[in-house]
Amino acid sequence: MNSYLTYANDPILWLLSLPLVAIVGTLAISYSTKVKKVSPLVNLTPEDQRKAFRTGAISAIGxxxxxxxxxxxxxxxIGGPLAWQRLSVIGAAHTELTAAEMAAQAMGTTLDSPDYSLVNYANACWVMALNGCGWLLVVSLLTDKLDSISFKLxxxxxxxxxxxxxxGMCGAMGFLAVSNAITSNENMxxxxxxxxxxxLLNKLGEKIPVLMEFNLGFALIIGLIAGSIFRS
Structure with a gap:
């Protein structure tokens, strides 16, 4: 059943995935370096920079x-190499898992099926890659136009x-939260x-300001624990 995983976890695939992951890491370091250089232009002090980076890092934990x-x-x-590569670029695990499942269904099978083969795995690789290309095309073609659109609005x-x-952020996050919450009782x-x-954490943060930076991560972790307890 899982013979395709022998190929999906082959060392060669780890090596092929490494360049893309390295590019993402390089870009992250490059952006951080450039932000530090231009911060004085907007009167952002070193302390403000440290606080911003610390807040972002802590908020990313959850x-x-x-x-x-x-x-x-x-x-x-789908094996370690492809999962590592896809989530390094996209970071949306549910989206990638859904794409892999849809690829399997398009070929008349499922990810858990005993007849899931290497051909099905190759199809999943194509679907996951093409799914991400749509986002990249929108960003590439429309980013430079957003400033003028924003000014007109x-x-x-x-x-x-x-x-x-x-x-927009509340609508997008609200849609994702609700659409996932209604799929099962533990998600709800x-x-x-x-x-x-x-x-409650925001209320507590008003009295203890230093906790405000940790609120999002804490809330997400508490939610995950509550869902796991309910499921078990």
């Missing part, structure tokens, strides 16, 4: 933990820009507990 948990399941289906009013940005428990935790 989402990264969620991705790690799903990644374990992804590795068991807001007339240069930064308050309206903030409202639109926050509303995780979402509700994480939401309540975030409210």
């Amino acid at each position: 989402p990264a933990l969620g991705v790690f948990v799903v990644m374990l399941g992804l590795i068991s289906k 807001t007339k240069g009013d930064t308050k309206i820009t903030s409202i639109i940005s926050i509303s 428990v995780s979402a509700v507990v994480a939401g309540i935790s975030m409210i």
